[in-house]
Amino acid sequence: IAHQISPPFAYIxxxxxxxxxxxxxxxxxxxxxxxxxxxPAELQNYRLISVLPAFSKILERLI
Structure with a gap:
């Protein structure tokens, strides 16, 4: 499906x-x-993981 997704993706x-x-x-x-x-009661004992949309990850690499 890459040939169908590429034109709108490139436009955006x-x-x-x-x-x-x-x-x-x-x-x-x-x-x-x-x-x-x-x-586990202390907030500094947690690491925050951010999950971004795949489109954002691709845009980040292009920039």
């Missing part, structure tokens, strides 16, 4: 580069706290 990427603005939908991430060690 080019539009982002031309306007120098990224849509708000691509700026949101799902943040999940992952427990590291020791006392």
């Amino acid at each position: 990427i080019n539009l982002i580069f031309e306007t120098s603005s990224v849509p708000d939908e691509l700026k949101f991430a799902n943040v999940t706290p992952i427990f590291k060690a020791e006392n």
Whole structure:
């Protein structure tokens, strides 16, 4: 399906580069706290993991 996805994907990427603005939908991430060690009641014992949309990851590499 790459040949079907490529034209709209390229259009969106080019539009982002031309306007120098990224849509708000691509700026949101799902943040999940992952427990590291020791006392689970202390917030500093958690590491935050951000899961970004795949499109955002591709755009980040292009930039």
